Amino acid sequence: MKLNHLYFRGLLFIIAFTVCSPLYAQNSDRDLFLDAEARFQSGNLTLAMEQYDELIRKWPDSPYSGDARYRRAIILYRTGRAKEALRAFETIEKRYRSTKYIAYIPFWKALIEYDAKNFAKAYQLLANLSLNSLDEGTHQQVLLYKGKAALALDDTDQALEAFESLYNDRSRRSLQAETEGALLVYLSDLYSRLGKYEDQNRLWESLSKDALKREIREGLALRSAEAYLALGKSEKALSLLETLSTSENREIAGKALQYLLSYEQKQGNDEAVASVIIKAENLLRGDPKALAAFWAMVGSATFYEGKLDLARSYFLRVLAIAEGNTLSQDVPIYLAEISWRQGDAKKA
Numbered sequence: 001m002k003l004n005h006l007y008f009r010g011l012l013f014i015i016a017f018t019v020c021s022p023l024y025a026q027n028s029d030r031d032l033f034l035d036a037e038a039r040f041q042s043g044n045l046t047l048a049m050e051q052y053d054e055l056i057r058k059w060p061d062s063p064y065s066g067d068a069r070y071r072r073a074i075i076l077y078r079t080g081r082a083k084e085a086l087r088a089f090e091t092i093e094k095r096y097r098s099t100k101y102i103a104y105i106p107f108w109k110a111l112i113e114y115d116a117k118n119f120a121k122a123y124q125l126l127a128n129l130s131l132n133s134l135d136e137g138t139h140q141q142v143l144l145y146k147g148k149a150a151l152a153l154d155d156t157d158q159a160l161e162a163f164e165s166l167y168n169d170r171s172r173r174s175l176q177a178e179t180e181g182a183l184l185v186y187l188s189d190l191y192s193r194l195g196k197y198e199d200q201n202r203l204w205e206s207l208s209k210d211a212l213k214r215e216i217r218e219g220l221a222l223r224s225a226e227a228y229l230a231l232g233k234s235e236k237a238l239s240l241l242e243t244l245s246t247s248e249n250r251e252i253a254g255k256a257l258q259y260l261l262s263y264e265q266k267q268g269n270d271e272a273v274a275s276v277i278i279k280a281e282n283l284l285r286g287d288p289k290a291l292a293a294f295w296a297m298v299g300s301a302t303f304y305e306g307k308l309d310l311a312r313s314y315f316l317r318v319l320a321i322a323e324g325n326t327l328s329q330d331v332p333i334y335l336a337e338i339s340w341r342q343g344d345a346k347k348a
Contacts, residue, residue: 028059029055029058029059029062029064030064032051032054032055032058033051033052033055033062033064033067033068035051036048036051036052036055036068036071037071039051040071040075045075045078045079048071048075049072049075052068052069052071052072052075053072055068056068056069056072063098065096066092066096066097066098066099066101067099067100067101069088069091069092069096069099070089070092070096070099070101070104070105072088073085073088073089073092073108074108076088077108077111077112082112082115082116085108085112086109086112089105089108089109089112090109092105093105103129103130103133103134104134104138106125106126106128106129107125107126107129107134107138107141107142109125110122110123110125110126110129110142110145110149111145113125114145114148114149114152117152119149119152119153120149120153122145122149123146123149123150123153123155123158126142126145126146126149127146129142131143136173137176137179140166140169140175140176140179141179143162143163143165143166143169144162144163144166144179144182144183144186146158146162147159147160147161147162147163147166147183147186148186150162151186151190156190156193156194159186159190160187160190160194163183163186163187163190164187166179166183167183167187167203181212181213181216184203184207184212184216184220185216185219185220187203188200188203188204188219188220188223188224189223191203191223191227192223192226192227195230197227197228197230197231198227198231200223200224200226200227201224201227201228201231201233203220203224204220204221204224204227207220215249218244218247218249218252219252221240221243221244222240222244222252222255222256224240225237225240225241225244225256225259226259228240229259229263234263237259237263238260238263240256241256241257241259241260241263242256242260244256245257245260245279245283246283250284250287250290251290251293253283253284253290254280254284254290254291254293254294254297255297257276257279257280257283257284257294258294258297258298258301260276261273261276261277261280261298262298262301262302264276265302265307265310280294288321288322289322291321292317292318292321292322292328293328295314295315295317295318295321296314296315296318296328296330296331298314299311299312299314299315299317299318299331299334300330300334302314303334303337303338308338308341308342311334311338312335312338315331315334315335315338316335318331319331
């Protein structure tokens with residue numbers, strides 16, 4: 001009787017082991033995948049890659065295999081192996097279409113093409129994407145890169161459409177901080193290039209300035225000041241320029257001072273002109289290169305206004321300040337052109 005009891009217990013163990021083995025294997029690939037996902041999300045790409053590779057090797061027919069291959073392709077891209085990543089994404093499209101990430105693959109292929117400067121391919125991939133099938137963050141990145149690719153192709157209409165579409169989304173959904181910063185820079189720069197001054201100022205006035213990084217805020221403010229000047233709204237422009245003229249960024253400060261000087265020259269306000277010059281020399285004197293760049297910018301603008309004598313005086317300041325290796329190649333050319341126009345061919 002005791003022997004039969006032991007036999008019966010052994011038989012139950014064998015049955016239980018046989019029934020549970022597939023379940024155990026299934027749980028193992030699931031656990032490994034979830035662990036790899038946690039590593040991936042935390043940024044530990046090396047360990048995540050090892051675990052995705054292990055899953056693919058041990059359980060090639062796992063329901064998680066396609067997703068693991070997708071994550072693996074992203075890691076290849078993020079670690080600088082773009083060609084391998086592209087091949088991996090293409091393999092997934094052909095053989096692992098059951099992955100829940102299949103709709104995202106054209107986006108990653110577009111990034112690879114964009115990085116390789118294949119802008120037409122990148123744009124086409126992005127233009128064909130169905131935005132409704134993507135999560136919010138990827139949706140935003142698609143529009144941003146679509147605009148960037150169009151801009152690289154010099155298609156300003158399509159670029160503007162993509163950037164404005166993304167910008168208008170702000171009223172319905174918040175943008176990721178990095179995406180918003182890049183968008184504002186591209187959109188503002190495009191408005192400036194296209195002479196869309198009203199749009200430029202509407203953009204500036206709609207923003208929460210304190211929430212922006214200083215380098216982004218100052219760049220936007222400078223282009224907005226330019227737009228205010230173009231629209232004759234000098235009071236708003238001068239207020240921005242006065243603030244920007246004390247920026248820690250010498251390039252921003254120099255451009256703001258240039259605009260201030262040009263404005264006061266056009267007004268015929270000699271006292272204000274002298275004041276701006278003194279301010280520029282005081283603010284930039286610790287940085288001869290920045291001061292020389294300021295006078296070069298002012299000289300160039302004055303040259304195109306037809307004020308040749310005044311332009312020469314500014315370019316001569318550059319020669320007096322700049323050292324040989326920091327002197328802009330344009331300065332001697334401007335001086336020669338001024339001499340030529342004034343009939344002094346020998347000096348030219």
